[in-house]
Amino acid sequence: MVYPLSSPLLELHHLGRDYGSITALSDISLTLPPGRIGLLGPNGAGKSTLLKILLGWLPPSRGTGRFLNVELTAPAHLRRQLRERVGFMPEADALIPGLSGVEYVAFAGELCGLPRRHALRRAHEILHLLEMDEARYRPVESYSTGMRQRVKLAQALVHDPPVLLLDEPTAGLDPAGRDALLQLLEHIATQYNKSIILSTHLLADVERICDQVVVLAAGQVCAAGQVEHLKDPRGNRYRLQTYGEDEVFATQLRLHNITVLDHHRPGAWRVLVPADWKPQHFFKIAHQSQTIIHRLVPDEETLEELFLRLLSANKMKRGEDAGPPSLSTGEK
Numbered sequence: 001m002v003y004p005l006s007s008p009l010l011e012l013h014h015l016g017r018d019y020g021s022i023t024a025l026s027d028i029s030l031t032l033p034p035g036r037i038g039l040l041g042p043n044g045a046g047k048s049t050l051l052k053i054l055l056g057w058l059p060p061s062r063g064t065g066r067f068l069n070v071e072l073t074a075p076a077h078l079r080r081q082l083r084e085r086v087g088f089m090p091e092a093d094a095l096i097p098g099l100s101g102v103e104y105v106a107f108a109g110e111l112c113g114l115p116r117r118h119a120l121r122r123a124h125e126i127l128h129l130l131e132m133d134e135a136r137y138r139p140v141e142s143y144s145t146g147m148r149q150r151v152k153l154a155q156a157l158v159h160d161p162p163v164l165l166l167d168e169p170t171a172g173l174d175p176a177g178r179d180a181l182l183q184l185l186e187h188i189a190t191q192y193n194k195s196i197i198l199s200t201h202l203l204a205d206v207e208r209i210c211d212q213v214v215v216l217a218a219g220q221v222c223a224a225g226q227v228e229h230l231k232d233p234r235g236n237r238y239r240l241q242t243y244g245e246d247e248v249f250a251t252q253l254r255l256h257n258i259t260v261l262d263h264h265r266p267g268a269w270r271v272l273v274p275a276d277w278k279p280q281h282f283f284k285i286a287h288q289s290q291t292i293i294h295r296l297v298p299d300e301e302t303l304e305e306l307f308l309r310l311l312s313a314n315k316m317k318r319g320e321d322a323g324p325p326s327l328s329t330g331e332k
C-alpha cells in the first residue's frame with residue numbers, strides 16, 4: 001500500500017474523548033508528517049485512548065481528524081478501512097493458544113482482508129524476516145517472551161501496512177531481547193519505508209527509533225515535533241574527558257567562572273561556561289594545568305531531560321490557568 005509521502009500522516013483538530021465524566025483527551029490539535037513518531041506521556045496521559053481512536057476502535061467525543069486520509073469521525077464501517085492500512089502490535093498478550101505461530105499470523109492476515117493462501121504465504125515470509133524459522137511451527141503458548149513479542153509484531157506486519165502502531169513493544173524483554181527487537185524495528189522502518197507510532201514509557205526506545213515525538217500529559221499535547229528541534233541547544237554546557245591532576249584543573253575552571261555540574265569519575269566533567277566562553281579556551285586552561293583533554297563535546301539535552309522539562313512546564317502552566325499548553329503543538 002503506497003500513500004503520498006507529501007500528505008500528513010495524521011491531522012487532528014481540537015480532538016477530545018471522554019469516558020463518562022472522565023476526560024481522557026481534552027483538546028488535541030496536531031499535524032504529523034510520515035516518519036517514526038514516539039508517543040510519550042505519564043500514566044493516564046491519554047496515549048492508549050489516542051491509539052484506539054487512530055485504530056478506528058473509538059470515535060472521538062469532539063473535534064475532527066484524519067489518519068492516513070481516513071476521517072476519524074466517519075461511520076464505523078468507513079473507519080474500518082484503517083485496519084487494512086495500519087498494523088497494530090498491542091501491549092497485552094493477544095495470542096490464540098492452540099495455533100502455531102504461522103497459523104496465528106496467517107489468521108491475523110485474513111482478518112485484515114488478505115485471501116487465505118496469500119495470508120499464509122505472507123505469514124511464512126514475515127516470520128522468516130523476524131528470524132522465527134523453526135519456531136513458526138510451534139504452538140504460540142510455548143513461546144518465550146521474546147518470541148511472543150516477535151509474533152505479535154509479525155501479525156502487525158502480515159498485510160504489509162504503511163504504518164505500524166506499537167504499544168510498548170519491548171515490554172518484558174531482557175536487554176539482549178530488547179536490543180534485538182529494536183534493531184528489527186529500525187530495519188523494518190528504514191528498509192521498508194514504514195511509518196511508526198511507538199507508544200512507550202522507555203525513552204531509550206524512542207531515542208533509538210524515532211525522529212519525532214508527541215508528548216501528552218493529562219489529555220493535552222505538551223509538545224510535538226522533531227526531537228532535534230525540541231531539544232534545548234544549551235550552548236553553555238560541555239562534557240570533557242581529561243587526563244591529569246583533577247584538583248589543579250578544577251582550580252583553573254573555578255578561576256574562569258566555570259561551574260562544575262558533575263564530576264563523579266576522575267577526569268569526567270560536565271560544566272557550565274560563562275556567556276563569552278569559546279571551546280578553544282578549554283585547551284588554554286588545560287595547558288596551564290598540565291592536563292590533556294581527550295574529549296570535548298557540547299552537553300546536549302537528553303530525551304529524558306527534554307521529557308521532564310516539558311512535563312514540568314505543562315504542570316506549571318496548568319497550575320496557572322486551565323488554558324491550552326504554551327509549547328508548540330504543531331497545529332497549522
Ligand SMILES: Nc1ncnc2c1ncn2[C@@H]1O[C@H](COP(=O)(O)OP(=O)(O)OP(=O)(O)O)[C@@H](O)[C@H]1O
Binds near residue numbers: 045047
Ligand atoms: N474505558 C475507560 N473507562 C473510563 N476511564 C478510562 C477508560 N480508559 C481510560 N480511561 C481513563 O482515561 C484516562 C487516559 O487513559 P489512557 O489509558 O488513555 O492513558 P495512557 O496514557 O495510555 O496511560 P498508561 O500509560 O497508564 O497506559 C485515564 O484517566 C484513564 O483512567
